Amino acid sequence: MRGLNLDHVNAFTEVVRLGSFSAAASHLNLTQPAISQQIGQLEKRLGVRLLERLGRRAMPTAAGSELLDHAARIDGAVASLLEALARFGSGEVGRVRLGTGATAAIFRLPPLLRDLRRRLPELEITIATGNTSDIVKGVQDNALDIGLVTLPASGRGLDVTPLLDDEFVAVTARDGVALPRRVTPAILARLPVIMFEPGGHTRVVADQWFFQGGVELKPKMALGSVEAIKRLVEAGLGCAILPAVAVREAADRANLVVRPLSPRLYRKLAIVIRRDKVLHLGLRETIRALKSLNRKGAGSGRLAGRQKSRSPGEQTK
Helix, strand or coil: CCCCCHHHHHHHHHHHHHCCHHHHHHHCCCCHHHHHHHHHHHHHHHCCCCEEEECCEEEECHHHHHHHHHHHHHHHHHHHHHHHHHHHHCCCCCEEEEEECHHHHHHCHHHHHHHHHHHCCCCEEEEEECCHHHHHHHHHCCCCCEEEEECCCCCCCEEEEEEEEEEEEEEEECCCCCCCCCECHHHHHCCCEEEECCCCHHHHHHHHHHHHCCCCCCCCEEECCHHHHHHHHHCCCCEEEEEHHHHCCHHHHHHEEEEEECCCCEEEEEEEEECCCCCCHHHHHHHHHHHCHHHHHHHHEEECCCCCCCCCCCCCC
16 A cells, blocks of 8 residues: 555546546546556556457456456445544544553453443443553553553653552451551561552552561462462461552452551552554543542542642653
């Protein structure tokens, strides 16, 4: 398709359909010399002869017949593209590619996505999960439209908008390791603890909490899935530090004992988006829905302070 003029292809198909240059020119509101010039340029571009005259009628050559077969598919693809793009120009919902962590995808997004689907049934949303660095890179590369990530996060040309402080709690099995009413780093350091695997921001936040408490934790196990950690804790294999939102359901509370941490521990969640991003209706509504998390999630966190968007390269402290 590189360098191929679709108007020239259309002129060719009209000449074949109508059988003459003059009829095609009249149908396309062009002069006959203009049609002849377009066909000549198309033949030069493709390096083959496309038309021949049989009597007074213009007929396709073998190469022309091959192009005619492809022209129908090209025309269909272009029509489909224009139809898809028209949704954005007319304010229709479009598609949103959202990146976030696995915990947010499991425990925070389902109610939000349900509400979006009710209001915008034609909205197409794809969700990718990963660490903050992966999501930020995806947003920067325009592979993702928007990210819901754990701070700190920064990048050239990005707006970073803090949403809420997501609280962590200590959890243990009902018949497992006993925990006091408030759990300190020193207490957990003496117990078998299951942690998130190293490398992610969530593990960094927890490690800093222990370090600031003056202890060095040596976890018994480390996993990348909050659900897997919950199952191991329920089995009595240890206790864990988890986001409060991950253990707020009645089924979790039936099997687990949940205790607050002392001092309290939070991670900050934020929206990340390119500053030059064009906000179609679906993306605007998705951003609005994400911002509502600081109200809906107040029971398992606290509101992050309202801040101006970060400048490129600036990290959240």
